[in-house]
Amino acid sequence: MIPIGIPALDDLLGGGIPTGSLVLVSLAPGVEGRQVLHSALHSAHEQGRRCLVIVPYTTTNVYCADLSGTPYALSSEDNLVFLDTSAFDEVHGRRAATPLSEAAGWDTLLTSLAADRGVDTVFLYCNRICDALGTGEALALFADTCRRLGLTLFVEYLNLYDRNHIRELSASISFDLVLSVGEGFENFIFLNHFRIEHLKWAHVPDIPLPFIIRDNGYLMPHLPKVVVTGPVDAGKTTFIRTLSGMPALSDRIGLSGSPTTVAMDVGSPHVACRGFDLTLMGTPGQEHFGPIIRHLLTNATGVVFMVDGTNAASFGRARAILDEVREMGAPFVVAVNKGDLPERVPDHDLREALALPEDTPLHPFSALEMEEAMGVLDALVGLITRRTDRR
Amino acid sequence: MDQISAGVRDIKGRIGDIRPPSNILLLAPPFCDAERLAYTLVRPSDNDHTIVISTDEDAPTVYASFAGGKVWVLDCITKSMDPAVADTEGVKYVGSPADLTGLGIKFTKILDSVQKSGEAEDAAPGQVRVCVNSLSSFLIYTKLEAIYRFYHIFSARIRRMNGIGIYILNPGSVDEKTISTLKQLMTGILKVETCDGDPGVHTLRYQDISGRVSPPVRYRFEGDELVVDEP
Numbered sequence: 001m002i003p004i005g006i007p008a009l010d011d012l013l014g015g016g017i018p019t020g021s022l023v024l025v026s027l028a029p030g031v032e033g034r035q036v037l038h039s040a041l042h043s044a045h046e047q048g049r050r051c052l053v054i055v056p057y058t059t060t061n062v063y064c065a066d067l068s069g070t071p072y073a074l075s076s077e078d079n080l081v082f083l084d085t086s087a088f089d090e091v092h093g094r095r096a097a098t099p100l101s102e103a104a105g106w107d108t109l110l111t112s113l114a115a116d117r118g119v120d121t122v123f124l125y126c127n128r129i130c131d132a133l134g135t136g137e138a139l140a141l142f143a144d145t146c147r148r149l150g151l152t153l154f155v156e157y158l159n160l161y162d163r164n165h166i167r168e169l170s171a172s173i174s175f176d177l178v179l180s181v182g183e184g185f186e187n188f189i190f191l192n193h194f195r196i197e198h199l200k201w202a203h204v205p206d207i208p209l210p211f212i213i214r215d216n217g218y219l220m221p222h223l224p225k226v227v228v229t230g231p232v233d234a235g236k237t238t239f240i241r242t243l244s245g246m247p248a249l250s251d252r253i254g255l256s257g258s259p260t261t262v263a264m265d266v267g268s269p270h271v272a273c274r275g276f277d278l279t280l281m282g283t284p285g286q287e288h289f290g291p292i293i294r295h296l297l298t299n300a301t302g303v304v305f306m307v308d309g310t311n312a313a314s315f316g317r318a319r320a321i322l323d324e325v326r327e328m329g330a331p332f333v334v335a336v337n338k339g340d341l342p343e344r345v346p347d348h349d350l351r352e353a354l355a356l357p358e359d360t361p362l363h364p365f366s367a368l369e370m371e372e373a374m375g376v377l378d379a380l381v382g383l384i385t386r387r388t389d390r391r
Numbered sequence: 392m393d394q395i396s397a398g399v400r401d402i403k404g405r406i407g408d409i410r411p412p413s414n415i416l417l418l419a420p421p422f423c424d425a426e427r428l429a430y431t432l433v434r435p436s437d438n439d440h441t442i443v444i445s446t447d448e449d450a451p452t453v454y455a456s457f458a459g460g461k462v463w464v465l466d467c468i469t470k471s472m473d474p475a476v477a478d479t480e481g482v483k484y485v486g487s488p489a490d491l492t493g494l495g496i497k498f499t500k501i502l503d504s505v506q507k508s509g510e511a512e513d514a515a516p517g518q519v520r521v522c523v524n525s526l527s528s529f530l531i532y533t534k535l536e537a538i539y540r541f542y543h544i545f546s547a548r549i550r551r552m553n554g555i556g557i558y559i560l561n562p563g564s565v566d567e568k569t570i571s572t573l574k575q576l577m578t579g580i581l582k583v584e585t586c587d588g589d590p591g592v593h594t595l596r597y598q599d600i601s602g603r604v605s606p607p608v609r610y611r612f613e614g615d616e617l618v619v620d621e622p
């Protein structure tokens with residue numbers, strides 16, 4: 001198994017890429033996503049695999065310089081073989097080169113590098129070779145050769161066409177995983193995303209998986225809008241503060257005598273969970289904020305619905321909010337807060353008050369405890385990434 | 392208002408208006424000062440942003456051709472000689488014109504910065520002007536079909552931004568089919584020719600999307616200024 005090195009993605013794939021697999025990573029023009037191959041190369045190299053990197057578009061020095069200073073920098077030159085633009089020119093620029101002779105040239109190169117240098121993992125930047133041989137022909141050639149030699153193959157392909165083009169390639173060439181990287185994610189037009197177009201060894205939901213690139217170049221899958229909602233005093237603010245490492249608030253008592261914290265006050269902190277970067281967004285709980293709650297729930301990637309499990313008086317309002325959540329159709333978890341207190345309402349009564357069927361799990365927890373709060377998020381992320389039904 | 396140089400205004404008067412969004416193929420043989428003409432056409436006025444994608448000159452040379460203003464450069468030649476050269480706010484590098492993936496990503500980055508700097512200044516958004524110098528070089532590394540597809544997406548982005556793109560191509564380096572294919576991406580064609588006798592004087596004609604061709608305009612450069620010769 002070779003982990004790609006992007007934990008949330010590896011998780012979806014069941015740990016990574018089984019050795020000997022053929023992987024195609026298709027990038028839309030202008031969209032970052034080179035990190036996928038960079039990360040896989042880094043990860044395979046760390047595992048001590050013998051890697052062949054075919055980079056016809058540039059020189060070995062430029063390629064390595066691009067990696068250095070990123071989280072994917074290679075730790076040594078051991079176990080690495082490069083075929084760069086000069087190797088490409090040698091195969092392609094030979095007098096009387098034909099697509100057929102070029103194909104034979106690549107096949108010979110790969111075969112001898114596997115035999116002589118023990119190469120077991122190939123990273124191919126294929127566009128120039130596709131340009132020379134034809135896309136289908138070039139990909140089939142490398143797929144067949146790697147299959148025959150038992151090599152693991154990662155291909156980066158700049159897709160200048162549409163998604164259908166990738167589907168066609170994926171149908172005609174026996175890749176084990178086809179991953180596309182595109183721009184725009186539902187209503188978040190500035191977020192890029194992955195999509196698993198085809199996967200042989202596991203079943204995953206066909207959902208776009210947005211990601212962000214950190215300042216240091218690290219690619220992190222991202223859940224852009226995780227909404228935390230529920231009635232007043234359910235513990236939403238506490239939950240968000242605990243998870244984002246902000247100090248607990250001593251209650252500010254408003255004129256009415258009740259605490260005036262509104263979960264929106266804490267902003268939209270980013271929290272890491274299961275390899276995802278999540279943006280948490282609190283909503284106020286008061287009835288007169290209904291339209292705002294509805295607005296905030298729009299396009300939520302997931303919802304933490306929170307209720308104070310010790311306060312039966314809040315269940316009516318909780319039910320109204322939960323109905324909104326259900327209406328929106330986003331995946332949600334029911335977090336029953338204040339589990340540290342003794343006076344918890346029995347589950348049965350809570351289910352009845354909220355009209356929750358038996359098969360909807362309840363997550364009793366305390367928002368004061370980091371680990372327990374993280375457990376709630378964890379359950380939500382699991383729900384989002386394993387969901388097979390699309391909205 | 393429009394602070395383009397007097398010479399360009401003169402040209403515009405003679406060849407018809409070039410209005411954004413426009414994607415213009417600049418057909419010019421070598422030694423015709425094609426990039427000087429292109430740079431003059433994309434020279435930024437106050438709030439404008441000019442992006443030069445350069446396969447033929449390094450970033451400092453490109454900057455030297457502009458008197459100032461907001462100029463961004465995507466340098467496709469320096470990195471192959473100096474692999475460690477690092478991107479800056481204004482200059483991004485790709486290893487070679489063969490790297491269309493890297494080029495697309497860095498062009499997006501520049502557009503993001505342009506947008507951010509517009510928001511930061513809170514000024515009326517200026518125009519984005521892009522110069523590709525040159526398509527001829529891209530065609531050395533990549534076949535026509537891929538270049539066409541790439542610039543199809545590229546020119547559409549310029550159109551959506553209501554920008555202006557100027558694409559330099561040496562017609563002598565490519566065949567008819569290449570020119571006619573690339574023409575499909577354009578809203579107009581500027582054709583530059585040398586003038587018999589005087590090496591400093593050139594002629595240009597503009598053909599718009601409807602096929603209308605302007606009368607020839609003779610021009611030369613005096614310093615950085617484009618000067619139109621009266622007939």
Ligand SMILES: Nc1nc2c(ncn2[C@@H]2O[C@H](COP(=O)(O)OP(=O)(O)O)[C@@H](O)[C@H]2O)c(=O)[nH]1
Binds near residue numbers: 234237261339366368
């Ligand atoms: N005992 C206990 N108190 C909690 C817990 N979570 C929140 N609280 C308290 O419940 C009150 C309301 O919490 P807050 O986060 O402001 O609720 P919000 O209105 O939903 O944002 C505050 O006094 C919190 O200190 C918990 O897990 N256990």
